[in-house]
Amino acid sequence: MQRFPDLRGVQSLFWRLVAAPEGVAAAVGSEDLSYLIRPDARLGAVERLDIYADMYFYRLRDCLAEDFPKLAARVGAAHFHNLVTDYLLAHPPRHFSLRELGRALPDFTGSHALERSFPALADLARLEWARVEVFDDADAAPLCWQRLLEGGAAAPESFAATLIPSARLLRLDASVLALWRGDPAEPGERIGVRVWRKGFAVHHRSLATDEERCLRELAAGGVTLARLGELVGNAPRLAALLDLWARDGLIAESEARDTPDR
Amino acid sequence: MNSVPDLGHGVGLRREHFGRVLEGPTRVDWFEVISENFMGKGGRPLHVLERVRRDYPVALHGVSLSIGSTDPLDRDYLDRLRELADRVEPAWVSDHLCWTGVGGHNAHDLLPLPYTEEALEHVVARVEAVQEHLGRRIALENVSTYLHFAGSTLPEWEFLAEVAHRADCGILLDVNNVYVSAVNHGFDPEKYLAAVPADRVWQVHLAGHTDCGSHLLDTHSRRVCDEVWGLYRFATRRIGAVASLIEWDEEIPDWDTLEAESLRARAVRQEA
Structure with a gap:
């Protein structure tokens, strides 16, 4: 033995x-x-x-x-x-x-x-994993509309924001949002999707092209309102996006970063 | 005499009861939380833990220390555990007398040790290293086992007592695990309880198990059975008043049912 x-x-x-x-x-x-x-x-x-x-x-x-x-x-x-x-x-x-x-x-x-x-099974899994990740990601104090108005009006060239830590930006097949709800859907184009936590609740939604462009810069941190204005190119639209992000608790105040690549 | 406080009678804090516990009041004295579930950076779990900690004593109970593994200790894990302990200021920190993985793998299960002198020396050295790293003593829990290694040279209760003595750590005495292992291996559970050094026992666990016919499985999925209540009574007479805790992790009941189990633990201890 x-x-x-x-x-x-x-x-x-x-x-x-x-x-x-x-x-x-x-x-x-x-x-x-x-x-x-x-x-x-x-x-x-x-x-x-x-x-x-x-x-x-x-x-x-x-x-x-x-x-x-x-x-x-x-x-x-x-x-x-x-x-x-x-x-x-x-x-x-x-x-x-x-x-x-x-x-x-x-x-x-x-x-x-x-x-x-x-089809799109991996993208469905990517959406679910992003929701898992943001569930207990770091907390941050989101920017409220009032502070955006004050800061933006006073110093648009230096007042800066960043995406909160508990947010993810994904590129997914458009059918995933329906599949996530349990609805049938055929594969489609690839779209931007944001996943984020507001308070303790996790959400996701699709992104318009200009919103995705802004959020990808915000994810790198320290984007001034002036820069966001350049990216959107339309003041009423930027105001609408800022209002939406403030309501969703999606961005936080931060130091402006150097942007040599602009 | 024990060096830790008798916290009374508590329950394991589980997500299903977060709302009810925060709403308060409850009739339990304290809570135990699974350490790894609160090692995130933010969000609801930490918020709930901090709120609960404001109103109750809390103990941290881990499942991933892997104190018996022959892999190196996971320093990242220990750093995170120390950080959590600094934040929560728990009554104590505990884990299991077992191993959970080898070769860099993690089974996420409480795996059995052979009760040998080699394993004893190995575990003692690691407990000392962990206590040094955390800056506090820890308690180790006896686990349910489903096999007996042919090379074991000590009964489990002697192994447990010797680890606690040599490493100067506490014992988290899981009475249900004693019963499950006793049935699975055919030993007398009272003999086990009689051999545990009373002055080392910081806490008692009580839980339900599942009878699979050929063996009992430690499932934490039901009420504590009469045999385990009887053993708790026996253990209490020996070790005196130490904190008790009801574990219920599967088929989690409503709050009132869980709380009632904790109140029963209080009543049994008073009788004893």
Whole structure:
């Protein structure tokens, strides 16, 4: 009989067996594990390892289903189960937080065979992941309309703003917004989408071209109102956008940055 | 005599009850939170935690310390935990006597250790390093296990007591886990509880489990069963008044049901 391994050996073997995509029994094969695990009349070594293997997979699958509920609903339980199996094989969890588990799932979905059966699936996952990210991103004091008016009127060349930390700008297939609501939709053009947290609630919406242009500069931080005016080229339109961003809590005051590339 | 306060009878704070707890008042004495769920940079979780902390004692309970792993300690994790502890000023910080991953992987599960002298020395050295890093002592919880390593040379209760003694740390005694492991491995749970050093026990966990026929599974998905209440009574007579906490993580009930479990813990301790 083999000798009981050292601690490193025990853990490496245990991990290999419980994370084996083919299942514990297949991974063990004909090996006698009695040198490692004490069997009893109720359960053998493989059955006992299977308890851990099940807990490993189903905990992670449930976590991903919680973070990507629309993706899971779109493909159905069986496809989602297989997607997660493939994903965990390619991207076994490494971070201490389960929150990070799905970080690579959107790109992985894009390269998965399911993307051919369910167009825009990866983009749907990108939208869901952005919503996960902003949920507990850093807080910021958003600019209110009153402060925008005062600051903008007093010093449009130096009064500057930035996108709040809990906001993301995405480029997605236009059908994703309907798919997210559970409505049928055919793939379409690529559009800008913003995802942000207002208070504790996460929102998303599509972007007009000029709004996206402004928000991408604001994401780099320190954009003056004068610069935003240049980008929009239309004072009433800029006022409307500032009003919208103030109501959405989307921008915060910041120092103006140097803009040598302008 | 214990060096930590008896916080009374609490429950694990879960997202489903955020609104009810903030609305207040409640009849629980304190809350335990899962550390990793509050390591974000902002948003509702931290807001709720700070509000709760204003009104109640809070303990941080982690699931990712991986104190028994042969991988290096995760310094980023420890930094984040220290930062959270500085912010929350918890009554104490706890995690599990187990490992959660190896080779850079994380199973996000509480995996069993072989109870050997090698594992004992390994864990003790890491507990000391963690306590040094955090600038505070920690408590370690016994986990439910579903297998017994052939190379184990110590019973689990001796391993737990020895870790606590050598590393000078506390014990979070999970009575349900003692019961689950006792059934799964066929030992006497009262023998386990009788061997735990009373002066090291900072806190008790109580939870429900699921009977899978061939074994019990620690699911935290139902009320505490009568056998576990009986063991809690037995443990209380031995270790005296230490903080108790109800864990309920799956099929989470309404607040009143959860609170009632905590009140039952209070009543059982008073009887004992």
